[in-house]
Amino acid sequence: MLAYTYIERGRFALLEKPRPELQDDGDAIVRVTLSSICTSDLHIKHGSVPRAVPGITVGHEMVGVVEKAGAGVSTVKPGDRVTVNVETFCGKCYFCRHGWVNNCTHPYGGWALGCRIDGGQAEYVRVPMADQGLDKIPEGVSDRQALFVGDILATGYWAADISWIGPEDTVLILGGGPTGLCTLQCVLLRGPRRVILCEKEPGRRAFVEAHYPEVLTVGPEEAEAFVAAHSDHGGADVVLEVAGGEDTFILAWKCARPNAVVTVVALYDRPQILPLPDMYGKNLTFRTGGVDGCNCARTLELIAQGKLDTTPLITHTYPLSRIEEAYDLFEGRRNGVIKVAVTGPS
């Protein structure tokens, strides 16, 4: 089968590999019908994910059909259409029992697929601990509707969930990329009074203005003054930092009102400075992370009810055989690309 593979720093290649087999009772083999490319794949390519193992098939955002299931798998069976969770987790350890599945202590716990073990930019993928890692796609929900459930939509849902958003709040989101847009939708579901999205690229701001007319948009230079002017208490009540840029961490806490919640979703290339003397007395609460991707059944339900729709994020579609071109487009951010869908062989 075709599998897009991490060869070495700076190089991925589409290789012919044997189909994956069941290795454990809890495994399932999924035929990948649709996958996507994530910024984290580019982080692997550029060598900024040291635990990524050369030779593995990349890709951790995909949906498909269960081809085989091990004897220990009880929640799905061959023929089921499923979303694949970016995180593998045991469901039993201390962290899993608290819903902190990102910190699952199993050797495959956390982000393993397409990083430490073979992922889904391929015709087939082996999913360990499939009872936790797969969710059935409801009747009437298409592959394109479900594509982001296991990764960026899970992140957006989790980020909104941990940010203590109330009905009177002004919520600021930094970053209008794919994860920022998923976060935006999940924040809107919670019905805060105002939502402001800060994004440096005018094209991405225009996308937000076209699809979410109730959301205010601003560029980073004007953000601090704009947020203060559009908040009731001198700054945002909740800030979600999804941009991960050079200066966006500073911007996040500067735009927050005293006693605000600042949720940091972004993955930075470099360490960030927390200037406690400058923020002394502001009494902020920081929440940080790594998605706990255990709400996929809930987000699939919201999609089925028409309350979440991430299909406008899919701006381009390529077959797996042309995935190099898809990467080139996504990495070069050309032609207004937000997300690329990669179709499996039919």
Ligand SMILES: [Zn+2]
């Ligand atoms: Zn990802």
Ligand SMILES: [Zn+2]
């Ligand atoms: Zn666990």
